[in-house]
Amino acid sequence: MSSQTTVEAIIKHLGVDLRAKSLRSQGMTSKVRPVDSRDDAKIEHLRTTVQGPTRTLGGEVIVGDREEQSLTMHWRPAANFYHNGTRDGSPSLQGGFVTAIIDATMAHLVRFMAKEDMAIATLEIKVSFIRPTPLRPLRSTAKVVHLGKVGGIGHLEGFLEDISTGKLLARATSTVKLLPAPPTSKL
Structure with missing residues (x-):
């Protein structure tokens, strides 16, 4: 199976047209809106306790959906995180920052889905860089593959796309350890 076929299968699995400029244009706003006021409060907590x-990296939590087990964030990385890594010399976000964006989105998803405060330790992350990440606003989405209890393991997947074109830029899978939060945690 080619990498493009794999990406297409993932996109089909998500049920999202990544070419669209927004989920709203796909009529999916009610589908990804937080389910109840507790979710609204959790999203607001994530927004106000940004680490x-x-x-x-200029990240902001936009929306979470417990039923779909997903969370979406918008990003505006600063120009100093970019390098001239493309053939035409246009700026491209350095791969470590791409990885950090997707990793942070997956961590925020775990915090959103958790019934209790917990700490998250990334045990493994694999990132596929599909195309250069341009100097433009970005959207990341994370989805739960499997989420255990505190003390257990979680498996997540994340995606980064260019908001203006809807093009998929990177995809990641991650294994995380779910740890009890320290008593003074501000997660």
Whole structure:
């Protein structure tokens, strides 16, 4: 199976047309809107307790959906995180930052889905860089493959796309350890 066929299968599995500029244009707003006021409160908590890496990379939690076990964020990385890595010399986000964006989105998803506060340790992450990441606003989405309880393991997948074109830029899978949050945690 070619990598393009694999990506197409993933996109079909998600049920999202990544060429669209927004989920709203696909009539999916009610499908991805938080289910109840507790979810609204959890999203607001995630927005107001943004940690260093997310803040540094210009990330903001947009919406979470418990039923779909997904979370979407928007990003505006600073120009100093880019390099001239494309053939035409246009700026491209350095791969470590692409990885950090997807990893942070998956961590926020676990925090959104968790019934209790917990810490997340990424045990393994694999990123497929599909095309250069342009100097434009970005959208990341994370989905649960499997989520255990505190002390257990979780498996997640994440995607990064260019908001203006809807093109898929990178895809990742991750294995995380779900840890009890320290008593003073501000997660």
